[in-house]
Amino acid sequence: MAHMSSEYSSSLQRKQAGIDHRRNLILDAARAVFREHGLEAASLREIAKRAGYTPGAIYSYYPSKEDMYGALLAESLQRLQGAVEAAAAKPRLPLRKLHAAAMAFYQFYAEHPQDLELGFYLFNGLKPQGLNKNLNTALNTALLACLQPIQTALQSHGLSEKKAVAETTALFAHSVGLLMLQHTGRIRLFAQNPAQQFEMHLGHLLDRLVATTPSTP
Amino acid sequence: MAHMSSEYSSSLQRKQAGIDHRRNLILDAARAVFREHGLEAASLREIAKRAGYTPGAIYSYYPSKEDMYGALLAESLQRLQGAVEAAAAKPRLPLRKLHAAAMAFYQFYAEHPQDLELGFYLFNGLKPQGLNKNLNTALNTALLACLQPIQTALQSHGLSEKKAVAETTALFAHSVGLLMLQHTGRIRLFAQNPAQQFEMHLGHLLDRLVATTPSTP
Amino acid sequence: MAHMSSEYSSSLQRKQAGIDHRRNLILDAARAVFREHGLEAASLREIAKRAGYTPGAIYSYYPSKEDMYGALLAESLQRLQGAVEAAAAKPRLPLRKLHAAAMAFYQFYAEHPQDLELGFYLFNGLKPQGLNKNLNTALNTALLACLQPIQTALQSHGLSEKKAVAETTALFAHSVGLLMLQHTGRIRLFAQNPAQQFEMHLGHLLDRLVATTPSTP
Amino acid sequence: MAHMSSEYSSSLQRKQAGIDHRRNLILDAARAVFREHGLEAASLREIAKRAGYTPGAIYSYYPSKEDMYGALLAESLQRLQGAVEAAAAKPRLPLRKLHAAAMAFYQFYAEHPQDLELGFYLFNGLKPQGLNKNLNTALNTALLACLQPIQTALQSHGLSEKKAVAETTALFAHSVGLLMLQHTGRIRLFAQNPAQQFEMHLGHLLDRLVATTPSTP
DNA sequence: AATGAATGAGCCTTCATTCAT
DNA sequence: CATGAATGAAGGCTCATTCAT
Numbered sequence: 001m002a003h004m005s006s007e008y009s010s011s012l013q014r015k016q017a018g019i020d021h022r023r024n025l026i027l028d029a030a031r032a033v034f035r036e037h038g039l040e041a042a043s044l045r046e047i048a049k050r051a052g053y054t055p056g057a058i059y060s061y062y063p064s065k066e067d068m069y070g071a072l073l074a075e076s077l078q079r080l081q082g083a084v085e086a087a088a089a090k091p092r093l094p095l096r097k098l099h100a101a102a103m104a105f106y107q108f109y110a111e112h113p114q115d116l117e118l119g120f121y122l123f124n125g126l127k128p129q130g131l132n133k134n135l136n137t138a139l140n141t142a143l144l145a146c147l148q149p150i151q152t153a154l155q156s157h158g159l160s161e162k163k164a165v166a167e168t169t170a171l172f173a174h175s176v177g178l179l180m181l182q183h184t185g186r187i188r189l190f191a192q193n194p195a196q197q198f199e200m201h202l203g204h205l206l207d208r209l210v211a212t213t214p215s216t217p
Numbered sequence: 218m219a220h221m222s223s224e225y226s227s228s229l230q231r232k233q234a235g236i237d238h239r240r241n242l243i244l245d246a247a248r249a250v251f252r253e254h255g256l257e258a259a260s261l262r263e264i265a266k267r268a269g270y271t272p273g274a275i276y277s278y279y280p281s282k283e284d285m286y287g288a289l290l291a292e293s294l295q296r297l298q299g300a301v302e303a304a305a306a307k308p309r310l311p312l313r314k315l316h317a318a319a320m321a322f323y324q325f326y327a328e329h330p331q332d333l334e335l336g337f338y339l340f341n342g343l344k345p346q347g348l349n350k351n352l353n354t355a356l357n358t359a360l361l362a363c364l365q366p367i368q369t370a371l372q373s374h375g376l377s378e379k380k381a382v383a384e385t386t387a388l389f390a391h392s393v394g395l396l397m398l399q400h401t402g403r404i405r406l407f408a409q410n411p412a413q414q415f416e417m418h419l420g421h422l423l424d425r426l427v428a429t430t431p432s433t434p
Numbered sequence: 435m436a437h438m439s440s441e442y443s444s445s446l447q448r449k450q451a452g453i454d455h456r457r458n459l460i461l462d463a464a465r466a467v468f469r470e471h472g473l474e475a476a477s478l479r480e481i482a483k484r485a486g487y488t489p490g491a492i493y494s495y496y497p498s499k500e501d502m503y504g505a506l507l508a509e510s511l512q513r514l515q516g517a518v519e520a521a522a523a524k525p526r527l528p529l530r531k532l533h534a535a536a537m538a539f540y541q542f543y544a545e546h547p548q549d550l551e552l553g554f555y556l557f558n559g560l561k562p563q564g565l566n567k568n569l570n571t572a573l574n575t576a577l578l579a580c581l582q583p584i585q586t587a588l589q590s591h592g593l594s595e596k597k598a599v600a601e602t603t604a605l606f607a608h609s610v611g612l613l614m615l616q617h618t619g620r621i622r623l624f625a626q627n628p629a630q631q632f633e634m635h636l637g638h639l640l641d642r643l644v645a646t647t648p649s650t651p
Numbered sequence: 652m653a654h655m656s657s658e659y660s661s662s663l664q665r666k667q668a669g670i671d672h673r674r675n676l677i678l679d680a681a682r683a684v685f686r687e688h689g690l691e692a693a694s695l696r697e698i699a700k701r702a703g704y705t706p707g708a709i710y711s712y713y714p715s716k717e718d719m720y721g722a723l724l725a726e727s728l729q730r731l732q733g734a735v736e737a738a739a740a741k742p743r744l745p746l747r748k749l750h751a752a753a754m755a756f757y758q759f760y761a762e763h764p765q766d767l768e769l770g771f772y773l774f775n776g777l778k779p780q781g782l783n784k785n786l787n788t789a790l791n792t793a794l795l796a797c798l799q800p801i802q803t804a805l806q807s808h809g810l811s812e813k814k815a816v817a818e819t820t821a822l823f824a825h826s827v828g829l830l831m832l833q834h835t836g837r838i839r840l841f842a843q844n845p846a847q848q849f850e851m852h853l854g855h856l857l858d859r860l861v862a863t864t865p866s867t868p
Numbered sequence: 869a870a871t872g873a874a875t876g877a878g879c880c881t882t883c884a885t886t887c888a889t
Numbered sequence: 890c891a892t893g894a895a896t897g898a899a900g901g902c903t904c905a906t907t908c909a910t
Contacts, residue, residue, distance in 0.1 A: 018894095019894095022894090038257070040257045040258070041257060043878080043879065043880085044879080044880060044881085045878085045879080045880085053895075053896095054895070054896055054897065055880080055881080055897095056881080056882075056883080056895075056896070056897075056898095057894070057895050057896075059880095059881075059882080060893085060894065060895080064880085064881090065880075123397070123401055123403065140403070140406055143403070143406065144406060165407055165408070165409070166409060166414070166417065168407070169398075169404070169407040169409045169414060170391075170414060170417065170418060172394070172398070172407075173391060173394035173395045173397075173398050173414065174387075174390060174391050174394055175394065176393075176394035176397055176398065177389070177390035177391055177392065177393035177394025177395070177397070178390040178394070180340070180390075180393055180394070180397065181386075181389070181390050181393065184340055186340070186357070186360070187386070189357055189360065189361060190382055190383075190385065190386040190389075191382070192382070192383060192386045197383070197386060197387060197390065200383065200387065201387060204421065204425065208421065236869095239869095260903080260904065260905085261904075261905060261906085262903095262904075262905085270870075270871090271870070271871050271872055272871090272872075272904095272905080272906080273870070273871060273872065273873095273906085273907080273908080274869075274870050274871070274872095276905095276906075276907085277869055277870070278869095281905080281906085282905070282906095456890095474689070474691045474692065475691070477882080477883065477884085478883075478884060478885085479882095479883075479884085487891075487892090488891070488892050488893055489883095489884080489885080489892090489893075490885085490886080490887080490891070490892060490893065490894095491890075491891050491892070491893095493884095493885075493886085494890060494891070498884080498885085499884070499885095557831070557835055557837070574837070574840055577837070577840065578840060599841055599842070599843070600841075600843060600848065600851065602841065603832075603838070603841040603843045603848060604825075604848060604851065604852060606828070606832070606841075607825060607828035607829040607831075607832050607848065608821075608824060608825050608828055609828065610827075610828035610831055610832065611823070611824035611825055611826065611827035611828025611829070611831070612824045612828070614774070614824075614827055614828070614831065615820075615823070615824050615827065618774055620774065620791070620794070621820070623791055623794065623795060624816055624819070624820040624823075625816070626816070626817060626820045631817070631820060631821060631824065634817065634821065635821060638855065638859065642855065670873095673873090694899075694900065694901085695900080695901060695902080696899080696900075696901085704873095704874075704875095705874070705875055705876065706876095706901085706902080707874075707875065707876075707877095707902080707903075707904080708873070708874050708875075709902095710902070710903080711872080711873065711874080715901080715902085716901075
């Protein structure tokens with residue numbers, strides 16, 4: 001009798017694992033289709049087909065296309081945030097922390113172009129409607145959380161809040177621009193290595209910080 | 218007899234002028250509809266109606282919706298290029314030229330969000346198909362033309378071609394990132410003025426250039 | 435040994451009782467959903483959920499949605515017939531019996547709009563298919579059974595069969611019309627009380643019967 | 652030049668006639684499909700196919716299924732009203748007018764079962780939504796207009812308004828009930844001629860009116 | 869050059885029903 | 890007996906594009 005409950009629970013577990021697995025199959029398909037066609041042009045039919053399902057079956061897992069996108073984005077943002085926070089967690093001098101956090105942000109997207117696209121769809125401002133608003137908030141929240149370590153490091157180094165925010169914004173904008181050039185292949189026009197470019201930009205910033213701020217007497 | 222040909226030719230001219238005029242009416246309508254509904258959601262029917270035509274009539278002027286987008290983009294790029302070249306045309310010291318050209322680029326898009334969207338659409342556009350390739354080339358060509366004055370200024374100031382290209386790339390990436398933050402409203406997250414941000418970025422670059430390069434003996 | 439068969443049979447009975455009980459749970463749920471959404475818009479999924487089952491489970495009890503409707507209708511007709519027969523059972527003068535039976539019919543539906551809808555659905559139902567035919571026969575049989583007491587009363591009062599049938603038909607038609615006006619709310623157009631209307635109609639009939647037929651010397 | 656405008660106008664006329672003709676083809680198909688499947692179960696695809704069109708083509712003529720039904724109903728009600736008003740127009744004694752109007756109403760529907768069904772769909776109270784409300788009002792208005800001559804005749808004969816309304820309601824209910832029995836074939840259960848039944852009912856009413864009301868001294 | 873009717877493919881979604889477990 | 894995942898067909902509707910006129 002004792003083992004029955006465990007049997008029962010493991011059956012439940014197995015069932016839940018099955019559901020999760022199929023959910024992920026569908027998400028994978030959705031990711032691929034969103035990537036290839038864009039969020040609006042992606043068709044549920046194709047996602048279903050790609051996942052090995054008929055269209056109707058999808059609705060057991062996600063109530064709408066938008067929800068699928070939401071699930072995808074949320075998961076992506078969570079990983080991004082994890083990556084940045086992990087980089088900023090180690091005890092280091094502020095400027096090293098800054099470097100680590102900024103690089104983590106940049107590299108996460110440089111190395112995971114799929115996540116970049118996921119973010120860009122929303123970033124690029126689809127008509128704000130329905131679920132969209134929540135997702136937008138989620139995106140903003142995650143971005144701010146990722147940038148916080150950078151701003152904190154700048155302030156620790158001695159910058160005023162105002163200056164810290166300005167530099168953080170610049171860093172973010174630069175990342176976004178570089179990632180976009182890289183992702184769309186435009187960077188090839190200039191025969192530049194995007195990671196090096198980002199290092200260069202960070203280097204300039206650090207130079208300025210070291211030169212300007214008499215952090216210690 | 219002699220004047221007949223001129224009559225004929227002026228008739229042709231008049232005819233061509235009419236065509237061009239109507240083409241532009243249609244482009245105007247398309248611009249408006251693209252703006253209001255976004256590029257993907259814009260319907261040919263509505264563009265036609267807005268231009269005072271029936272759907273079929275459009276096809277006398279543009280063979281497809283994509284071609285209309287292409288025409289719009291081409292015209293936009295032409296204006297962009299004009300703006301940048303005008304800024305770079307005045308005889309000035311290299312660093313002032315650099316500043317003027319970069320600002321012209323940034324401001325063109327900052328002040329014409331519609332053109333930005335037009336560009337972003339292709340910029341982001343992932344589907345390599347049909348017309349796309351030509352437009353892509355056109356976009357790349359125009360971008361390079363716009364950035365050329367900047368690179369030239371940098372080299373005039375004494376930078377090696379390699380360094381000049383790297384800095385130009387950085388400037389371009391930064392613009393793109395800032396424009397994106399601005400256009401999507403994300404910049405509000407940081408309560409920053411995007412134009413000031415760009416000036417700041419340019420300022421840092423100029424500082425570095427002045428400090429580093431013994432431009433004249 | 436002898437009691438085993440009884441034990442066995444009582445086990446069967448218990449099992450059958452269980453089945454019947456669950457069948458009724460399902461019918462109750464169906465009734466509720468039909469009421470809330472209308473017969474056509476009711477979905478098996480919702481019926482199942484309401485009954486505490488999954489969709490597939492329903493098919494252990496009813497082979498199709500139409501069969502569920504059939505069961506509901508049959509049960510409704512049984513109640514109707516019961517009501518009318520009870521009213522006609524008491525020993526009374528023919529005209530009082532007539533009045534009682536007619537009122538019972540009318541009131542059953544006036545007070546149970548759901549049953550009316552159940553009946554109307556088939557009554558109106560035009561698609562001659564499948565189950566329909568049997569249900570149709572069931573409906574006709576039940577209606578005739580309900581009207582029989584009325585016709586009998588008329589004949590007892592002295593009318594020829596032909597006249598009795600004609601008056602019964604008229605009474606039935608009038609009921610149906612009034613019930614429809616009442617159920618659809620159209621009666622409000624005339625600010626009339628439908629029950630009073632029916633009493634009035636019955637009154638006129640009784641008047642005619644009393645006046646015309648020298649029932650007994 | 653003079654005939655040009657006439658040519659032009661006749662071209663317009665021809666075009667409009669074509670549109671109207673095709674509109675009617677579609678309405679005919681819709682009528683048929685509504686009749687066979689009911690309003691909710693009727694599919695646009697089938698209507699289109701029946702009319703010799705692809706589904707999309709229908710939308711040039713009617714913006715939705717509901718609108719098609721609306722057009723059908725409106726036209727039907729107009730004919731009904733015309734029939735009743737024509738019958739009531741002739742100068743006659745009130746009771747003859749009453750008879751004529753009531754018969755016109757009954758016969759219109761008895762002879763045009765399609766129109767009856769059109770009315771019944773709405774009459775039967777589909778979920779009130781969208782266009783529905785307007786149609787509902789239209790139906791009510793038309794019904795009241797049709798019954799007005801009857802009520803007027805009753806009052807002319809000397810009945811109080813209250814009694815006149817009550818009798819009109821009864822007449823309407825009786826019609827509805829009979830038409831329903833007739834239309835659904837239930838009348839066959841009683842082997843009755845519905846028109847005779849209606850005449851009978853009218854006869855009883857007239858008898859009562861003559862007996863009761865000393866219309867003239 | 870312009871019309872506008874028509875096509876045909878596609879979209880998202882819902883549902884009764886089946887079936888392996 | 891019951892589950893619930895999955896099917897397959899259908900639903901209303903939209904749209905770029907074509908083509909006879």
